[in-house]
Amino acid sequence: MNLLELKEVSKIYGTLKALNNIDLSVPKGEWLAIMGPSGSGKTTMMNIVGCMDKPSNGSVILDGVDISKENPRSLTAIRRDKIGLIFQQFHLINYLTALENVMVAQYYHSLPDEKEAMQALERVGLAGRAKHLPSQLSGGEQQRVCIARALINYPMLILADEPTGNLDEANENIVLDIFRQLHREGSTIVVVTHDPEVAEEAERIVVLEHGKIARIEDNHRGEQEEG
Amino acid sequence: MYLRMITASLVRRRSRMLVALLAVAVGATILSGLVTIYHDIPHQMGQEFRSYGANLILVPSGEETSLSGTDVKEAVSYFPSDSVVGVAPYRYQAVKINEQPFMAAGTDLAEVRKTSPYWFVNGQWPEEPGSILVGTAVADLIRLVPGSQLTITGNDANGKVFSRDFTLSGIVQTGGKEEEFIFMSMADLEDAMGDLDVIDVVECSISASGTQLNSYVQQIEASVPAVTPRLVKRVTESEGTVLTKLQALVYLVTVVVLLLTMICVATTMMAVVTERRKEIGLKKALGASNESVTKDFLGEGLILGAFGGLLGVGLGFIFAQTVSLNVFTRPISFRLSMIPVTILISILITGLACLLPVRSAVDVDPAIVLRGE
Ligand SMILES: Nc1ncnc2c1ncn2[C@@H]1O[C@H](COP(=O)(O)OP(=O)(O)O)[C@@H](O)[C@H]1O
Numbered sequence: 317m318n319l320l321e322l323k324e325v326s327k328i329y330g331t332l333k334a335l336n337n338i339d340l341s342v343p344k345g346e347w348l349a350i351m352g353p354s355g356s357g358k359t360t361m362m363n364i365v366g367c368m369d370k371p372s373n374g375s376v377i378l379d380g381v382d383i384s385k386e387n388p389r390s391l392t393a394i395r396r397d398k399i400g401l402i403f404q405q406f407h408l409i410n411y412l413t414a415l416e417n418v419m420v421a422q423y424y425h426s427l428p429d430e431k432e433a434m435q436a437l438e439r440v441g442l443a444g445r446a447k448h449l450p451s452q453l454s455g456g457e458q459q460r461v462c463i464a465r466a467l468i469n470y471p472m473l474i475l476a477d478e479p480t481g482n483l484d485e486a487n488e489n490i491v492l493d494i495f496r497q498l499h500r501e502g503s504t505i506v507v508v509t510h511d512p513e514v515a516e517e518a519e520r521i522v523v524l525e526h527g528k529i530a531r532i533e534d535n536h537r538g539e540q541e542e543g
Numbered sequence: 544m545y546l547r548m549i550t551a552s553l554v555r556r557r558s559r560m561l562v563a564l565l566a567v568a569v570g571a572t573i574l575s576g577l578v579t580i581y582h583d584i585p586h587q588m589g590q591e592f593r594s595y596g597a598n599l600i601l602v603p604s605g606e607e608t609s610l611s612g613t614d615v616k617e618a619v620s621y622f623p624s625d626s627v628v629g630v631a632p633y634r635y636q637a638v639k640i641n642e643q644p645f646m647a648a649g650t651d652l653a654e655v656r657k658t659s660p661y662w663f664v665n666g667q668w669p670e671e672p673g674s675i676l677v678g679t680a681v682a683d684l685i686r687l688v689p690g691s692q693l694t695i696t697g698n699d700a701n702g703k704v705f706s707r708d709f710t711l712s713g714i715v716q717t718g719g720k721e722e723e724f725i726f727m728s729m730a731d732l733e734d735a736m737g738d739l740d741v742i743d744v745v746e747c748s749i750s751a752s753g754t755q756l757n758s759y760v761q762q763i764e765a766s767v768p769a770v771t772p773r774l775v776k777r778v779t780e781s782e783g784t785v786l787t788k789l790q791a792l793v794y795l796v797t798v799v800v801l802l803l804t805m806i807c808v809a810t811t812m813m814a815v816v817t818e819r820r821k822e823i824g825l826k827k828a829l830g831a832s833n834e835s836v837t838k839d840f841l842g843e844g845l846i847l848g849a850f851g852g853l854l855g856v857g858l859g860f861i862f863a864q865t866v867s868l869n870v871f872t873r874p875i876s877f878r879l880s881m882i883p884v885t886i887l888i889s890i891l892i893t894g895l896a897c898l899l900p901v902r903s904a905v906d907v908d909p910a911i912v913l914r915g916e
């Protein structure tokens with residue numbers, strides 16, 4: 317069953333077609349990578365799938381609901397309940413500790429639970445840095461906090477826009493390890509990346525060019541553990 | 544979590560919040576300071592006005608020709624003792640110096656100094672029995688200087704001629720009819736006249752508003768039939784006019800300053816909020832509703848407003864005190880009611896100032912906010 321379906325999706329900025337007639341289905345549990353040159357519409361697509369933006373044309377069906385028809389208020393609710401977002405620039409709240417940053421997501425979702433937030437940090441290997449402010453954390457650590465935050469409400473879809481774009485090799489591996497584990501547990505993951513090594517890990521690779529799907533590669537190594 | 548989040552925002556973003564707090568506090572200071580001054584003006588000016596002389600006089604009622612000391616005492620008891628600046632009784636008597644006729648006034652010279660602080664005395668105020676003051680008109684006419692000896696003659700209460708020697712201690716300049724009088728102590732005049740307890744008029748200088756004075760007049764009229772109290776309209780009415788105009792002026796200044804302060808606080812808060820558009824976008828991306836985000840910022844704003852207001856109450860009083868000491872050279876009284884009023888207004892203004900920029904920021908798509916850089 318498809319968790320996500322894009323049908324003839326376009327996004328037009330003035331005369332620019334950032335997305336041009338995209339058709340794509342993502343089955344539940346799949347790990348999908350999106351590649352493509354800068355400006356090819358990857359972030360635009362993530363924003364639309366992530367309920368942060370609406371397509372100009374076409375429909376986006378997430379878990380049976382056409383999110384292109386929803387109003388901003390219900391989009392906020394869908395985003396909160398079904399989607400975990402990971403950003404290239406981390407986007408942590410700078411005056412809150414790592415732990416509190418995770419708890420904020422709980423707070424807006426339902427109820428903050430310090431113990432559970434702590435477990436999420438443990439899972440990304442940051443139990444020892446829970447009381448640190450973002451400015452006291454390295455880039456890799458910040459991204460791991462961001463991942464812990466994205467996972468805290470058990471989203472059915474994890475969207476990551478260049479999650480390793482600002483990380484060094486070692487941290488990239490830590491993040492990939494977390495993704496592998498999530499994938500094993502059955503999470504649906506969509507990762508935008510420039511990095512072929514990161515894309516390799518996914519089951520399928522969608523390549524965008526000028527807002528269109530140039531090709532889709534099946535990746536047989538995706539199922540293997542430890543590449 | 545809500546409280547944890549907003550306190551973290553206030554505490555860990557200390558320098559930013561300090562700027563906002565300062566803006567609120569300055570606004571609250573000026574507001575509470577000016578309002579305090581506004582309310583204190585009648586009191587302050589009332590004291591000030593008393594240097595222009597008596598504002599209430601007591602005269603005999605009806606057919607009576609004089610007042611007795613007991614009547615006067617009873618009438619004066621209707622003034623609150625802390626608002627009585629001075630009460631000076633006068634007894635007038637036609638006398639002669641070198642066969643020239645003059646009017647002598649027996650009075651309590653210590654009280655005259657209080658009721659008529661505008662008198663300018665060349666020489667000294669009399670302190671010993673037998674020393675007197677004369678008006679400049681009198682002094683000019685018979686060429687007297689301080690220290691001169693003079694003899695005053697007249698008819699006493701029984702019609703017999705009296706003659707007394709006096710020393711001139713000072714010459715009075717007022718620009719008014721006082722310059723034609725001779726002033727001596729009540730005791731000296733009574734000694735010469737041979738009778739006691741005759742008072743023609745009592746000048747009272749009372750620190751009170753027009754309405755208060757009117758109520759004293761009514762009370763005395765009702766309770767002391769021998770005494771007729773009268774307001775010195777010339778003084779009380781001009782006092783009222785000056786007061787109204789002055790208060791209107793301060794009121795206007797207060798309103799203008801309040802408006803400017805509001806704009807200043809609003810701009811500061813707007814800057815603080817606009818700077819945090821990304822945070823707003825992020826919170827929305829995490830699934831926060833517009834209401835939640837607004838609530839977060841409003842909470843911060845309200846706390847800022849409350850603390851700023853509290854600070855403003857204290858600083859405002861210091862401000863009002865400084866102004867009062869410099870302008871009126873008198874301390875101002877602290878008004879307890881200023882505490883809740885200032886804090887409430889600060890909270891209101893800060894809340895409003897927060898709400899506007901948050902409202903506009905909250906409607907922006909999180910995608911646009913997060914996309915930047
Ligand atoms: N808000 C916007 N307004 C106008 N043009 C935009 C906006 N967002 C993105 N674009 C344009 O859409 C195209 C696709 O952008 P984006 O999805 O960010 O590409 P990618 O993430 O693949 O680098 C770019 O040419 C970009 O300039």
Ligand SMILES: [Mg+2]
Nearest residue numbers: 358359360477
């Ligand atoms: Mg991008």
